[in-house]
Amino acid sequence: MPVISYREALRAAMREELKRDDKVVLMGEEIAQFNGAYKVTEGLLKEFGPKRVVDTPISEAGFIGLGIGASMLGIRPVMELMFWSFSYVAFDQIVNNAGNIRYMSGGLIHCPIVIRGPANGGTNVGATHSHTPEAILASHPGIKVVCPATPYDAKGLLKAAIRDNDPVYVMENTILYNDKGEVPDEDYIVPLGVADVKREGTDLTMVAHGRAVITSLKAAAVLEKEHGVSVEVIDLRSIRPLDEETILASVRKTHRALLVEENKPFCGVDAQVAYLIQSKAFDELDAPIHRVSSIDAPQIYSKRLEDQQLPDVSRVVRESLKVLA
C-alpha cells in the first residue's frame, strides 16, 4: 500500500472527488494560483482549471457565505480556511446559516458544504492563529465536525464529508501535514460518527482526537514499557456525531479512563465525553475520570512555553498513573 503524507492524503481525497462529481468545487484564499498556504491543494488548479479550483478574496464572511449559497443550489463546495481561527469572522455564516437552514426550511434545503483547514496550536503563531474550535462548533445541532489524526483517516473522512448532505467541518493539523502513513489508492471512505480503536489494551482507556491521538499512542507505548500497563487508545475521529458505543465498550473493559485533547479544558470535547462515561457507565468506573488538555490560557507565543501548554507524552503518562493508582 502506498505510504503518503497526511497533506497528500487530503489532496488525494479532493482530487478523487473532483473527478467523481462535477458539482465538487474548491474555494479559498490562495488555494489555486499559490497552490495553498500549506500546499494541500497543490497542482489541482492545473489539473481541474479555474472553474473548479477558485481563489477568493481575503474575506471569510464573504466567501463562506458564497459557498453556503452555492451549496443550497446544488454545488458541493469544499472551502479552505487558511486557519480555523479565521472562522470566527464568518461565525454567522458557519453556524447560523449553514447549521440551521435544513431545519428552518423543514428539510427542503440542504447545505452540503465542507469547510476544512488547520485548527491547532503548537506552531508558534500566537493566540489569534491557534484556535481549536471543534467543541464550539460541535455544540450546535445541525453541524458535523471531524478531526483526522492519520493520513488514512484524513482521506477517508474528507471524502465522506464531501459526500454528506449536511455541513461538515474538517479540522486538520499543520503539525501532522508531513506525517506519513499507509493510504490505499482506491476509493474508500471513513464513515462519520465511527471512532477507531488505534491500540487495544486492558488497563486504561485513553480517548483522544486529532494530534492528541498521536501523543496518546506514544504515551501508551511508554506506559507499557516502563510501567507494564496495557492502554487502549480510542481515536474519536468524529466529534459530532460522536461514537458513544466504542467509548463505553472500552470503559466497560478497562474500568478507567483518561481523556486527552489539545483543546482548552473549559467546555472542551472531553467535558462532554466525561459526562457521557459517568452517566452511561457509572458502575464500570474504578477510578475518577481524568483529563489532559491544553493549559487554560490564551495560546502562549513563547515556543518553549507553548510546548508546555500542549499535552505531551510525559504529562499524559503522569496523569495516566494517577488514574491507575
Place this chain on the structure above:
Amino acid sequence: MAEIIDMPKLSDTMSVGTLVKWNIKQGQTVAFGDILGEVETDKATMELSCIVPGTILKIYAPAGSQLPVGAPICAIGKKGEAAPEPSAAPAPKAAAPATAVPAIPDKTDVSCLPAAPASSGSVAPQSDASRAKASPYAKRMAAQAALNVAALSGTGPGGRVVGRDVAAAASAPAVAAPTGPLNVAVAPPADGKGIQPDADIPVGGMRQTIARRLLESKVTVPHFYLEVEVDAAPLMAMRESLNKRLADSGADAIKLSVNDFILKASAEALRRVPAVNASWAGTSIRQHGAVHLSFGVALEDGLVTPVIRDAHAKTLKDIAVEAKALIGKARSKKLTPNEMSGSTFTVTNLGMYGVTGFFGIINVPNAAILSVGATIKKPVVDAQDRLVIGHRMVIGLSGDHRVVDGANGAQFLQTLKRLLEEPGLMLI
C-alpha cells in the same frame, strides 16, 4: 406490548435466586398484586407479586431453577400475543419490573418492623454504614460476588476499595478452601446399610451464604478470644420471679428466656463500652450510635441472624417479644432481607444444647460476637471461702483486633458479667 419479568434483586447481596415455585400457569390471567410465585434468595424466601396485569404468555424458567438477577423468568402481555424472545445473555440489572413483598406481616408483627434509630440514649453519634469508600465498579463487583465492601481494605487512593481489592477478596477463599468435588475415594458402607446413603447434597442459597460469609470473616478478620465465667444465680432468680409475675398477669402471658436477658444485658454493656459497637471501614473505624442486635437462630438446614433494631432503647419485654416474633419468622423462612441486615453486634447461644463454652465467628461487619454457654451447677468457692453449689455460665467474646483491643474487649466482658450478676443494674 408484552413485558418480560426478570429475576428481581431482593437483597443487597443477592446475585442468584431460586424459583421455589410458580403459582401460575401459562395462559392464566393475572391481576395487579397477584402472587406469581416464590423466590428463595441467599437470605429468605420471598413472594413475587405481579405489577403487570395481563396474561402469562410464557414461563421461561421452571420451578426449581436457579437464575442470576436480571434473567427473564416469565412474560406477561395480551391474550394471544406472541411471547417475546428474551435476549440471549441477560445482563444482571437492579431494576426489575416485578417487586417482591415480604410474606404478609400480620398485625402482631408491627412491633418488630425496624423503627427509626432513637436519638435519646445513643452511645455515640450515628454514622451511615453504607458510606464505604469504594469505586462504583468495586461496589458493583462486590454486589455480584455478594461481598461486603465495608469489610474490605482498599488499596486505592485514600483507602478507596477498587476493583482489584474485590477481585482479591473474591478469589482468596477459593485458594484457601478448594470448592471442587472431593477427590478422596471413600469406601461405601461394608455391610451395604450405612447410617445414611452416600450422596452429594446440592448446596442451597442459605448454605452458600453461610459458607462464603463465615469463610470471609475467618480468613480476613483477625479474631481474638476472651472468656469469663458468670454467676448466673441472681439472673435465674430474677427470671423465675418475673416469669411468675408475668404468668399471673394472664392476658398476653410472655415468658422471658435466658437469652432475652443476655440480649438486654449486651445492649446495656455496649452502651457502657461503646468501642465494641463499631466496624472496621478500611481507613477508619466506624462507631455506631445505635445498637442493632443480631442473634443466631438455628434452622434445620442452616442458620440465620435476625436483627433487633435499636436494642439500646428497648425494654426487656420489648426485646423478648420482638425476639420471639423474629424466631417465628426465621423458622417459617419469612424473614425479609431488611430484618437480617444492618446489625452492629451479634449474640449466639448454644446453652440449650448443654455446651459449656465456645467462640463464634464474627458476623462481619460487626467488631465482636458473644457466645453464651449453658448454666451448669458446679462447686465454687464463695466470698467467705466456703465451698458451695454455684450456678455458672461461661460467656465468650470473639473480637476483631483491628477494631477492639484485648483491654476494651475485657472491659466489655467485665461490664456484661456485672450486669448479669446484678441484673438490677440494667435498670439504671
